[in-house]
Amino acid sequence: MRNISLRRLGMVLRRQRPGKVGITIYLGVFTLMFIVFRIMESGFDNLSEDMLRKGASEWIESAWHIAPNLVCIATSNAFLMLQEKNTAYGYLMLPATMQEKFLAPILITTVGSIAGIIVSMVMADVLCSLLYYVLEPTAWVSGLPELWHLLALEESRIDGHIEWLGMLDSLSFYLWWHSVSVFCGAVFRKNALIFSCMVLLPLIPLLWIRSQLATEVAGGLYDSWTLPIAIVVAVLSCSFYIAAYRLFPRRTLVGHKTLAFL
Amino acid sequence: MIDIRELSFGYNKKHQLFTDFSLKLQQNCIYGLLGKNGTGKTTLLYLMAGLLRPTAGTVSCDCIAPDGSACSFRSCDRRPELLEQFFLVPEEFELPFSSLDDYVRTNAPFYPNFSREVLDACLKEFELSSDLTLLTLSMGQKKKALISFALATRTRYLLMDEPTNGLDIPSKSQFRKVIAQNMTDERTVIISTHQVHDVETLLDHILILDDSRLLLNASVSELTDRYAFSEIPAGIDTATAIYREPSPQGFSVMTKRTPDMPETQLNLELLFNAVTKGAVR
Numbered sequence: 001m002r003n004i005s006l007r008r009l010g011m012v013l014r015r016q017r018p019g020k021v022g023i024t025i026y027l028g029v030f031t032l033m034f035i036v037f038r039i040m041e042s043g044f045d046n047l048s049e050d051m052l053r054k055g056a057s058e059w060i061e062s063a064w065h066i067a068p069n070l071v072c073i074a075t076s077n078a079f080l081m082l083q084e085k086n087t088a089y090g091y092l093m094l095p096a097t098m099q100e101k102f103l104a105p106i107l108i109t110t111v112g113s114i115a116g117i118i119v120s121m122v123m124a125d126v127l128c129s130l131l132y133y134v135l136e137p138t139a140w141v142s143g144l145p146e147l148w149h150l151l152a153l154e155e156s157r158i159d160g161h162i163e164w165l166g167m168l169d170s171l172s173f174y175l176w177w178h179s180v181s182v183f184c185g186a187v188f189r190k191n192a193l194i195f196s197c198m199v200l201l202p203l204i205p206l207l208w209i210r211s212q213l214a215t216e217v218a219g220g221l222y223d224s225w226t227l228p229i230a231i232v233v234a235v236l237s238c239s240f241y242i243a244a245y246r247l248f249p250r251r252t253l254v255g256h257k258t259l260a261f262l
Numbered sequence: 263m264i265d266i267r268e269l270s271f272g273y274n275k276k277h278q279l280f281t282d283f284s285l286k287l288q289q290n291c292i293y294g295l296l297g298k299n300g301t302g303k304t305t306l307l308y309l310m311a312g313l314l315r316p317t318a319g320t321v322s323c324d325c326i327a328p329d330g331s332a333c334s335f336r337s338c339d340r341r342p343e344l345l346e347q348f349f350l351v352p353e354e355f356e357l358p359f360s361s362l363d364d365y366v367r368t369n370a371p372f373y374p375n376f377s378r379e380v381l382d383a384c385l386k387e388f389e390l391s392s393d394l395t396l397l398t399l400s401m402g403q404k405k406k407a408l409i410s411f412a413l414a415t416r417t418r419y420l421l422m423d424e425p426t427n428g429l430d431i432p433s434k435s436q437f438r439k440v441i442a443q444n445m446t447d448e449r450t451v452i453i454s455t456h457q458v459h460d461v462e463t464l465l466d467h468i469l470i471l472d473d474s475r476l477l478l479n480a481s482v483s484e485l486t487d488r489y490a491f492s493e494i495p496a497g498i499d500t501a502t503a504i505y506r507e508p509s510p511q512g513f514s515v516m517t518k519r520t521p522d523m524p525e526t527q528l529n530l531e532l533l534f535n536a537v538t539k540g541a542v543r
């Protein structure tokens with residue numbers, strides 16, 4: 001880590017952060033998307049408190065599953081400025097180490113998109129709750145308690161098992177995809193998202209094999225393969241992060257002409 | 263000083279653009295890097311800036327370490343200590359969607375010697391206001407804004423690729439003026455260009471590349487000492503000329519200068535043609 005100075009990293013972060021217009025567009029698009037989700041779940045037919053509560057809880061659950069995919073898509077585009085020569089000059093010539101130039105966009109896209117998605121979810125929930133309140137003044141139903149429950153990863157116990165163990169599968173999947181997105185974004189000049197999705201394709205047969213061989217534990221909360229797979233994925237993810245970190249400093253303005261499609 | 267030693271580079275293995283190429287560039291000098299299309303001028307600038315990695319050889323540059331001591335780094339290592347002494351003005355570039363003030367606020371802290379006064383003076387010279395929105399500027403205005411910022415960074419090495427492309431007629435003389443005003447003893451400026459008339463009076467040293475070789479590496483004072491450049495009406499004998507070419511006045515002629523001849527102004531276009539056609543070695 002001797003190549004990283006927090007002062008310079010802060011300067012690169014400050015330079016690369018999206019502007020107010022960018023942030024507004026980003027939040028606006030996600031809020032609109034989440035409003036559509038919520039309306040799709042709750043509809044306008046039956047505005048009883050029970051139905052609205054069910055809809056609020058369900059939309060937060062679905063949005064919660066979509067959010068990590070959005071973060072990974074954003075991360076694979078972290079190094080978009082290096083795709084074109086006209087924008088790459090300015091970034092590569094910045095007086096900072098390549099390691100700082102590697103970390104800054106990843107931090108911005110990962111932390112920024114997580115924060116943006118949460119803010120959008122809250123805004124969408126508040127706006128929808130207000131809308132439904134106007135239509136049915138006796139019901140004020142918000143999905144925010146559910147969002148808080150998901151964010152807090154509450155350690156409630158089911159059959160003596162901690163609930164978040166049941167989330168290990170999806171957590172390890174998203175960690176792996178994130179590491180692959182970082183790797184593809186840092187190494188490939190173009191189409192990082194497509195390459196990162198291609199790396200995920202072999203998962204389909206592996207998931208099928210797993211469904212055939214694994215045995216359920218804790219009433220189906222997780223199975224006998226959950227923990228070993230999570231460990232393997234964690235190791236694999238670390239390797240992708242390290243490989244990206246080591247390979248990024250070798251990036252030049254123009255790549256090998258025969259590999260121009262990358 | 264920029265020291266290029268036995269440099270080899272190619273965009274693919276079959277065609278090497280540079281092979282065993284060596285060159286030393288001194289400080290307090292404005293270099294004109296000239297050459298036909300595809301001879302590697304821009305590539306050479308990128309190699310100096312560390313934007314490309316040589317397949318063999320090194321490009322090393324002197325700089326001042328944070329503790330004040332003199333040191334030398336390979337440019338391909340892209341050390342921050344060296345990059346804060348380098349600024350590249352590319353031929354084509356994009357600026358962010360922000361005001362010039364925001365651009366300065368986020369980029370100037372990277373350059374320890376940045377001077378707001380120099381920036382304001384350059385912008386004033388280029389007749390630009392400092393409350394610009396960068397995205398709304400024309401190509402020429404963007405270039406003037408970036409050149410102003412580049413000069414304000416007060417880096418030791420300033421590399422410019424076709425800096426006068428896109429500049430209007432008054433801006434070309436303004437460009438020469440701001441460069442001359444901001445030239446210091448420590449600074450090395452390298453201008454790669456085809457627009458020789460725009461920079462003719464500015465250059466101290468001429469480098470002519472052809473077929474990835476250095477055909478000419480000489481200072482302007484050496485050249486004007488050795489050669490005389492003149493316009494001769496048609497019909498007058500030009501037998502003593504080393505090189506001549508037709509011009510609207512008759513002939514542009516380059517001759518060997520004898521001690522009794524007065525020193526003439528360098529005609530860069532004529533010199534370039536003479537060198538690339540083998541009339542001068």
